[in-house]
Structure formats: C-alpha cells, structure tokens
Amino acid sequence: MAQKLVILGAGGHGRALIELLRDLGEPEIAGLVDAAPGREAVLGVPVLGDESVLPGLRAAGVRLACIALGDAGLRLAAAARLAALGFGFPALVHPSVVRARSAEVGEGTVVLPRAVLGAAARIGRFCIVNTGAILEHDVVVEEGAHCAPGCVLPGGVRVGPRALIGAGAACRPQVSIGAGAVVGVGAAVTGDVPPGAVVGGVPARPLPAE
Ligand SMILES: CC(C)(COP(=O)(O)OP(=O)(O)OC[C@H]1O[C@@H](n2cnc3c(N)ncnc32)[C@H](O)[C@@H]1OP(=O)(O)O)[C@@H](O)C(=O)NCCC(=O)NCCS
Structure with missing residues (x-):
C-alpha cells in the first residue's frame, strides 16, 4: 500500500511542497493540516483541520509528515510535536x-x-x-x-x-x-x-x- 504523508502548513511553503510531492510521485498526500484551516482545499489537496486531527490520521495509518512552516523555531517545535505522535519525516x-x-x-x-x-x-x-x-x-x-x-x-x-x-x-x-x-x-x-x-x-x- 502506498505510504501516505500529511503536510503541516497550508501557506506558500505548503504549496511548494504539494508541487514537490506531485513531481516525486510519492508518498501520497493525505491532506493538509493548518493552525488556521479556513479553506477546504489548497491546489486540490484537502485541508483536514488543525493539529487536533493528527492523532486520528496516525490511527488511520498515515505515518509520514512534512512541516511546511518557514519559521525555523515553529518548524522545529512542530516537528517535536508530530514526532511525539509517532510521525516520521522523510x-x-x-x-x-x-x-x-x-x-x-x-x-x-x-x-x-x-x-x-x-x-x-x-x-x-x-x-x-x-x-x-x-x-x-x-x-x-x-x-x-x-x-x-x-x-x-x-x-x-x-x-x-x-x-x-x-x-x-x-x-x-x-x-x-x-x-x-x-x-x-x-x-x-x-x-x-x-x-x-x-x-x-x-x-x-x-x-x-x-
Ligand atoms: C535582512 C532582513 C531580515 C531585514 O528585514 P527587517 O528586519 O524587516 O528590516 P527592514 O526592512 O525594516 O530594514 C531595516 C534596514 O535594513 C535595510 N535592509 C533590509 N534588508 C536589506 C538587505 N537585504 N540588504 C541591505 N539592506 C537591507 C533597510 O533598507 C533598512 O535600512 P534603513 O533603516 O536605512 O532604511 C530582510 O530584508 C531580508 O533580507 N530577509 C530575507 C528574506 C528571504 O530571503 N526570505 C526567504 C524566503 S523563501
């Protein structure tokens, strides 16, 4: 089964990562998570909600994440939170x-x-x-x-x-x-x-x- 990956951050860097993942062809994008979700989709990728949806995604078999936050401090803090939930970061x-x-x-x-x-x-x-x-x-x-x-x-x-x-x-x-x-x-x-x-x-x- 194809590995699935969630992107944290639905802003400009998130859009760049959607394009990167599409060019790579894998892993499959499960969706976007954002502190201020607001929109239904970005470049056709669904915005699933804020970080409260992450444990459910893990339970549903999504094992990978990438952090699309430009600010280094926020990016590293988010990585620690997602690592604690069991996500891996290719x-x-x-x-x-x-x-x-x-x-x-x-x-x-x-x-x-x-x-x-x-x-x-x-x-x-x-x-x-x-x-x-x-x-x-x-x-x-x-x-x-x-x-x-x-x-x-x-x-x-x-x-x-x-x-x-x-x-x-x-x-x-x-x-x-x-x-x-x-x-x-x-x-x-x-x-x-x-x-x-x-x-x-x-x-x-x-x-x-x-
Ligand atoms: C250096 C930087 C962080 C300064 O931002 P800032 O703190 O908001 O500073 P300001 O825009 O208020 O500018 C302060 C002073 O520095 C000058 N300045 C700002 N950036 C400068 C630069 N790159 N080179 C020379 N002088 C610069 C401004 O002209 C201003 O001078 P003044 O007070 O004589 O008018 C910002 O300009 C910058 O270059 N950021 C990098 C952005 C980037 O590449 N991001 C990657 C996105 S993918």
Whole structure:
C-alpha cells in the first residue's frame, strides 16, 4: 500500500511542497493540516483541520509528515510535536536537484527544484534548501536552517542551526554563519557572522535594528 504523508502548513511553503510531492510521485498526500484551516482545499489537496486531527490520521495509518512552516523555531517545535505522535519525516528532494552521491540530507529536510548539493555537503534535519540554491562541496547546514532561493554557498561554508541565508545572498568560501543569524537578500558575506546577527549589503554589514 502506498505510504501516505500529511503536510503541516497550508501557506506558500505548503504549496511548494504539494508541487514537490506531485513531481516525486510519492508518498501520497493525505491532506493538509493548518493552525488556521479556513479553506477546504489548497491546489486540490484537502485541508483536514488543525493539529487536533493528527492523532486520528496516525490511527488511520498515515505515518509520514512534512512541516511546511518557514519559521525555523515553529518548524522545529512542530516537528517535536508530530514526532511525539509517532510521525516520521522523510527527506524530500525534488527530482531536478543535482545531488552529489556523497551529499547527506537529514530527516524532514526539503530540497526544492534545481538546487545543487555538492560533494560531501551535509544538510541537517528539518532544513529548507530552496529553489536554485547552490551548496557546494563540504558545506554544512545545521538543523532547521533555511537556504533561500538562489543563494550561493561555496566550499566549506557552515550555516548554524535555524539561520536564514536570504534569497540571492552569497558567501566567501569557509565562512561560518552563527546560529539563528539572518543574512539579508542579496548580501555578499565576506567574514563570519555571529549567532543571532542580522547582516546585509555588499559587503555584508550588521543591519540597523528596527
Ligand atoms: C535582512 C532582513 C531580515 C531585514 O528585514 P527587517 O528586519 O524587516 O528590516 P527592514 O526592512 O525594516 O530594514 C531595516 C534596514 O535594513 C535595510 N535592509 C533590509 N534588508 C536589506 C538587505 N537585504 N540588504 C541591505 N539592506 C537591507 C533597510 O533598507 C533598512 O535600512 P534603513 O533603516 O536605512 O532604511 C530582510 O530584508 C531580508 O533580507 N530577509 C530575507 C528574506 C528571504 O530571503 N526570505 C526567504 C524566503 S523563501
């Protein structure tokens, strides 16, 4: 029998994952679950309700889940709740991804179309490697981090847990991005970024706080 998977999160990332799963052809999508369900369906996939429906889905034989929440903290917290209910989290890698055989992808991580994972790249659990991101050889991305569309991480870059590398940002080889740091859209990162910092620009500098 085909394995079934529930998607938690019916927003933009949820729509991206519906398309990814359709391109993969499996597992079968059981439906969407969302904190604010509201709609009947998204891209033809039924919205089943909020998280209160999850125990029933498990009892009905749905064993797999993916977490379609862009915020890293919310994504990791939701993963812990669903793991406690017995769900498993496959790594979902779009068929168009160029993936070195030695590249590792952790559970619950999603890799969207046309991303590149180089030799010995290691992507941790519950990460997002977004459309067209290039993660070169020996890049390490830790739990919950997000590499946004079109970012370029050359050899040996380390991305700490829950960090966000913004769309189109690029880094010098070997730099480290600290836990929870944010690299703004289009930045050029020339040195290490401390944990929790928000940087942007070319070259990247700390951005003014709001
Ligand atoms: C860096 C970022 C988080 C800042 O967002 P924010 O806290 O809402 O900041 P604001 O938009 O209020 O901007 C604060 C200042 O930083 C500047 N700034 C914002 N983003 C910048 C960027 N990427 N590069 C350079 N400067 C930037 C603003 O112009 C503003 O400067 P000012 O005070 O002189 O006018 C956001 O702009 C960003 O780049 N996020 C990444 C988004 C992304 O790629 N998501 C992935 C989706 S798939």
